[in-house]
């Protein structure tokens with residue numbers, strides 16, 4: 043893997059994997075040494091008088107869809123998205139279509155519905171693009187998961203959200219409100235066929251520890267757009283794990299802001315795109331208060347002609363955010379020719395008084411040294427490759443912390459990679 | 474009974490105009506039950522020799538032969554070499570994210586033996602070897618070499634050698650970076666394999682201190698891509714006292 047950097051400066055690079063690494067996969071294909079063609083991205087434009095902009099420094103937000111105008115695909119925010127495929131959502135009318143819900147609510151959790159006028163909605167972070175604003179408007183209220191203050195849940199809150207194949211766009215708005223010092227894991231488990239645009243806001247109370255897992259195991263043909271916001275309270279910990287495996291087009295925007303000092307956010311993501319899929323994950327971590335930390339790790343694999351992934355990681359450290367510590371890493375593993383992974387980390391630092399800031403982005407073929415190590419132990423090249431890819435995913439999946447879900451997701455990944463001979467037959471415990 | 478024979482081996486790295494010859498005619502024979510120390514200064518090509526035998530794609534063989542029991546090793550893929558009985562304990566073991574040690578060991582053992590080892594005996598074997606190498610059982614659930622200290626990596630290499638039971642083991646600076654305790658533990662692991670009798674060891678080292686724990690039958694001085702002197706254990710003592718200076722000087726004169 044190449045293009046490692048850990049500078050504290052603003053760096054933007056988009057690596058066009060398909061062009062960089064032409065040759066076959068495996069031990070024969072030497073690791074690329076120089077990125078022959080990294081297309082630089084225009085630096086994020088500043089906001090001028092309410093003009094919508096994409097990347098830092100300032101981001102335009104509004105609850106009014108028309109404040110954004112209709113995207114053409116040339117805007118920074120939309121330039122990676124295949125407009126034809128997202129159009130059904132952007133053009134979608136308000137509808138009564140719903141996902142089919144299966145809920146598992148442990149004690150200490152309540153699920154309620156609030157209407158559009160509820161004060162709760164007024165206080166949420168605002169939409170950052172037209173689709174998110176349409177979603178807020180068309181959802182006409184919100185479903186609210188409330189976790190009581192100081193609750194220690196004995197199992198995850200699980201919302202199984204299944205598409206029913208409706209032609210109409212399903213609009214959703216979910217608010218997860220976790221009281222101070224509570225500890226909760228919330229799993230959003232998306233499946234089935236749908237055109238779905240869903241906003242999710244997680245309000246993490248002071249000192250609370252919240253894990254939000256969002257799984258996109260949509261059926262082929264599904265389109266999913268969504269804006270996720272986390273507001274992290276004082277000394278609170280927020281962990282998000284995004285797992286995008288299914289669907290035709292998935293475009294998720296995850297934003298983090300801190301409501302008080304001492305907050306910590308970990309954003310993990312894993313995605314696996316084949317020739318029919320476009321998977322786009324855009325992150326924005328806004329450090330505006332002191333002594334908070336953020337850590338981002340997104341890993342993706344691409345397999346098949348036309349497989350497409352986009353990862354945008356924006357981190358801003360504002361002048362007031364002294365004592366910030368942040369690191370972000372995106373790795374893309376290109377398994378076959380003709381796939382394209384864009385990776386754009388962007389770090390803006392406006393104060394010198396930070397603990398540390400860095401980022402790295404690497405897109406490439408298999409790591410030859412890893413394959414050599416495994417093969418030198420007698421493992422054939424094919425099995426070694428599967429082990430490496432499986433490990434590549436497991437590295438992120440294991441952060442979920444819910445064994446059954448992890449096993450299920452790894453099984454899905456295994457199935458996509460083909461069976462690993464001999465490995466699954468007998469589990470090994472040495473302890 | 475295994476015999477590794479290296480004849481007039483020439484190896485280069487880099488391509489085209491950047492190609493650089495590192496090994497310049499290496500001759501060496503290692504048999505089961507023998508321990509050969511290869512000693513040489515940094516940059517003399519010791520790791521290049523080890524990697525070339527193991528089949529690392531970075532190195533190009535430009536001349537000579539390597540055979541194991543008469544079979545052409547250079548024709549084999551990396552994994553075939555391991556299954557034929559070669560093992561390389563690496564100087565810098567590689568991290569493999571997301572692959573647990575237990576999964577890795579079992580996959581390797583299955584590949585080498587041609588069938589999955591019986592679960593019960595396997596678990597027992599792994600456990601007892603880990604104990605002997607003073608490795609915490611929690612190790613088995615960690616990812617291969619990820620976040621391991623230098624000493625942990627080397628123990629893990631020796632653990633693999635113990636479990637995979639190679640005919641010929643090449644240990645590339647397994648001693649470097651180890652404190653005295655770890656050096657003893659790792660050396661005892663190697664000695665257990667030697668006592669079982671069937672392994673030939675190529676012990677690559679820069680320093681003589683590991684030779685206090687692992688007594689070599691033969692010592693080869695390796696300078697500038699080839700063996701420049703050979704002898705018994707007494708040669709190691711000479712190196713201990715005099716260092717490589719005289720050999721390096723001679724090699725430079727010869728090259729000029």
Ligand SMILES: Nc1ncnc2c1ncn2[C@@H]1O[C@H](COP(=O)(O)OP(=O)(O)O)[C@@H](O)[C@H]1O
Nearest residue numbers: 486487495514515516517518519520521522531
């Ligand atoms: N990939 C490489 N490209 C260029 N030179 C290399 C490469 N690998 C090794 N070398 C050079 O080959 C020589 C021998 O290296 P090595 O075999 O690692 O020596 P040793 O293990 O004895 O310290 C050194 O001069 C080193 O710089």
Ligand SMILES: [Mg+2]
Nearest residue numbers: 519520564646
């Ligand atoms: Mg070396």
